Amino acid sequence: MGTMRGQAGFSLIKLLFWLAVLAAGVWTGDKVIPVYNTYWNVQDAFKGISRDMASDSAAAIRERLPDILHVKYIAPSDLPAAFYKNLDIQADGSHVAISSHYHVTVWLLGKVMGVDPDSDYKGANLQGMDRLRDKARLDFDFNPHAATP
Numbered sequence: 001m002g003t004m005r006g007q008a009g010f011s012l013i014k015l016l017f018w019l020a021v022l023a024a025g026v027w028t029g030d031k032v033i034p035v036y037n038t039y040w041n042v043q044d045a046f047k048g049i050s051r052d053m054a055s056d057s058a059a060a061i062r063e064r065l066p067d068i069l070h071v072k073y074i075a076p077s078d079l080p081a082a083f084y085k086n087l088d089i090q091a092d093g094s095h096v097a098i099s100s101h102y103h104v105t106v107w108l109l110g111k112v113m114g115v116d117p118d119s120d121y122k123g124a125n126l127q128g129m130d131r132l133r134d135k136a137r138l139d140f141d142f143n144p145h146a147a148t149p
Contacts (some may be wrong), residue, residue: 046146056088099145
């Protein structure tokens with residue numbers, strides 16, 4: 001009689017597992033990459049301002065900033081209100097320092113529904129699917145800045 005040989009290769013379960021892992025990575029990347037891309041474009045715009053607009057006043061830079069961000073493919077809705085509220089421009093006629101800081105929350109499974117997601121709530125007070133949504137959120141703090149050397 002013949003002996004049984006071990007079988008090599010992927011089983012259907014292994015294939016489905018790795019497809020699920022790959023899908024989760026693609027899903028997360030689809031949500032996170034645009035947030036980082038916006039930050040990188042803002043940082044690049046700030047560097048350009050500090051290099052090319054060193055002789056301009058802070059008011060002139062603030063006035064032209066929306067157009068500069070538009071050229072970098074940044075829509076006003078891509079940045080939270082805190083970006084503009086925390087925008088700091090210091091210009092003395094030969095040097096410019098520009099900075100801001102803002103927070104972005106990426107909700108991988110959608111915003112929590114039981115409470116205002118922008119308020120300070122406690123995760124322990126959430127129920128059902130909102131607990132999972134809260135655990136699957138990603139918080140990012142960005143501090144773009146640049147100064148004329």
